[in-house]
Amino acid sequence: MQLKSKDLLGLEGVSREEINLILDTTESFHEVSERSIKKVPTLRGRTIINFFHEPSTRTRISFEIAAKRLSADGVNFSKSGSSFSKGETLLDTVKNLEAMQADVIVMRHGIPGAPHFIAQHLDAAVINAGDGAHEHPTQALLDMFTIKRHLGKLDGITVVIVGDIAFSRVVRSNIYGLITMGARVILVGPPTLIPVDIEKMGVEISYKLDDVIDQADVIMILRIQLERQGKVCLPSLREYAKLYSLTPERMKQARPNAVVMHPGPINRGIEIDPKIADGDHSVILEQVSNGVAVRMALLFLFAGRKELTEKR
Numbered sequence: 001m002q003l004k005s006k007d008l009l010g011l012e013g014v015s016r017e018e019i020n021l022i023l024d025t026t027e028s029f030h031e032v033s034e035r036s037i038k039k040v041p042t043l044r045g046r047t048i049i050n051f052f053h054e055p056s057t058r059t060r061i062s063f064e065i066a067a068k069r070l071s072a073d074g075v076n077f078s079k080s081g082s083s084f085s086k087g088e089t090l091l092d093t094v095k096n097l098e099a100m101q102a103d104v105i106v107m108r109h110g111i112p113g114a115p116h117f118i119a120q121h122l123d124a125a126v127i128n129a130g131d132g133a134h135e136h137p138t139q140a141l142l143d144m145f146t147i148k149r150h151l152g153k154l155d156g157i158t159v160v161i162v163g164d165i166a167f168s169r170v171v172r173s174n175i176y177g178l179i180t181m182g183a184r185v186i187l188v189g190p191p192t193l194i195p196v197d198i199e200k201m202g203v204e205i206s207y208k209l210d211d212v213i214d215q216a217d218v219i220m221i222l223r224i225q226l227e228r229q230g231k232v233c234l235p236s237l238r239e240y241a242k243l244y245s246l247t248p249e250r251m252k253q254a255r256p257n258a259v260v261m262h263p264g265p266i267n268r269g270i271e272i273d274p275k276i277a278d279g280d281h282s283v284i285l286e287q288v289s290n291g292v293a294v295r296m297a298l299l300f301l302f303a304g305r306k307e308l309t310e311k312r
């Protein structure tokens, strides 16, 4: 079994078999991070460039650690300090990176579709590490890996995703992935943060967390993306917290074994109460650990794709 595409640009159109291949490969790399010597020679001699045009803590460091654990040469590149300020275009920049024989370019960019644009012009594999409010496929894969580890399956489970549905790239990738894997997805948030017609993606909608929380195997909380919301979508964060924050009080209605997730960064006291974020249901830091294994699997699966395309 092989992945169909040279790149991982999103989970839209990625099949159940491909997702299973990625999750199974992740399982085999997960163990490497638990050893005292956390390194294998798998990608020795490969070059991975992390190209982050937007702020990132978890995703960038996770890709960096993943490359190091596979013995690849990883190089980090960020907007500040680059020649963007001298007027160089995005395409010229990445063509230069490829001329230095990069095998994989991991890209985060504020503009939706930026990784898709560069992928068309490069032989190197491109992995989308978040493009605007569009997709964040590696986050959804690590979320699915974490869920599978806890519940044993994705098929038939109910995932309630709460918060800023309109501006979250994490939710879009999770919807594509979870629906493909046979999960039931319920989106919850204020009407101003739920896009019209999103039901067409195969999801259900609720405007009240209290109405659906008891059905959840997984409660996934999203940050309010204030930096992306051009206009005011909420009367106040206090009112939002009153209706949607995951508090100990609200958690009493949840199933005893419900799993609480958040992609980070957390705004404590707004979308989630610290007692829940740090409590027994929370797997938030496990998501971060699993993120390294997922990215190791993806670098492994995509670093060899360039040669395959060249041979064709």
Ligand code: NCD
Pocket: 058, 059, 130, 136, 139, 169, 170, 222, 223, 225, 263, 264, 265
């Ligand atoms: C998310 C992102 O940047 O899209 N964080 C992440 O990658 N772990 C979510 C967010 O910013 O709220």
